Amino acid sequence: MPSGVSSPGATVLGPTAGQRAFFWLGAPVLGAGAGWLLKLLVGWVSSLPWTPFEGPLRLIESIPPTPLTIGAVAVGVIAGLLLALVAEHYYVKVTVGADEVAVACRDSRREVARSAVAGVFHDAKHLVILGHDTGELVRQGGDLPSRERLADAFLAHGYPWLADGDPYEEDFQRWVEGHPGLSAAAHAILKARTRALEKGDAEDAEELRLELAKLGVVVREEKKRQWWRRVDRPDELDALDPA
Numbered sequence: 001m002p003s004g005v006s007s008p009g010a011t012v013l014g015p016t017a018g019q020r021a022f023f024w025l026g027a028p029v030l031g032a033g034a035g036w037l038l039k040l041l042v043g044w045v046s047s048l049p050w051t052p053f054e055g056p057l058r059l060i061e062s063i064p065p066t067p068l069t070i071g072a073v074a075v076g077v078i079a080g081l082l083l084a085l086v087a088e089h090y091y092v093k094v095t096v097g098a099d100e101v102a103v104a105c106r107d108s109r110r111e112v113a114r115s116a117v118a119g120v121f122h123d124a125k126h127l128v129i130l131g132h133d134t135g136e137l138v139r140q141g142g143d144l145p146s147r148e149r150l151a152d153a154f155l156a157h158g159y160p161w162l163a164d165g166d167p168y169e170e171d172f173q174r175w176v177e178g179h180p181g182l183s184a185a186a187h188a189i190l191k192a193r194t195r196a197l198e199k200g201d202a203e204d205a206e207e208l209r210l211e212l213a214k215l216g217v218v219v220r221e222e223k224k225r226q227w228w229r230r231v232d233r234p235d236e237l238d239a240l241d242p243a
Helices: 017-036 038-046 054-061 065-090 147-156 184-199 202-214
Strands: 011-013 092-096 100-105 108-113 117-123 126-131 136-141 217-222 225-230
Touching: 011 147, 092 147, 100 126, 100 136, 108 136, 117 147, 184 202, 184 217, 184 225, 202 217
Parallel strands: none
Antiparallel strands: 011 092, 092 100, 100 108, 117 126, 126 136, 217 225
16 A cells, blocks of 8 residues: 555644754754853852862863854754754654555654554543554554644544544553463563563563554553553444544
């Protein structure tokens, strides 16, 4: 199937012009200002009764004022631009077309055919796309477009936007190791995912979430605690899809 990015009339959602301006213009300006203040800061720190990093500070003080100011401002501008690049990398880009939706963030990209989508909703800081088996085809967190922009885009292209959120909210239960409703394999993956969450390893946690999906288990987390439900009601969500 052709990519939704190139589909005629597709809606592409990403950072707003204001967000981009803040990082690409504001961050370098703030960095330049911080660099300009460096000489004053060095002088103040050097005047303290006890001075940390005395050697490096003396070296900085020995640089003539004009070269020091120019160099510090240049470093500040470069630091601001690097920050803008990092922010750009972490934005979530959502492309909604008539036949497909694509979600991209950092180095990952997922494409879902319109025919596979049974519902779309905004869950706290995540965009969730549900399949007809009630499983989650996409659960994407990060720096998302606003709920309103997402809703407008999906509704404009005829997707079933679930304004009330997750229709299976009440089915989630907190994971406790050994729960009889889960297989030994699911418990092992959830245990490994707990360790990944505790370490802050988002990439590993996402890979393990996808492994659970293969076992028919939907999982989400809050404050490093995990909640789960089974994908075992394939017909219920179809009624939500007007297509």
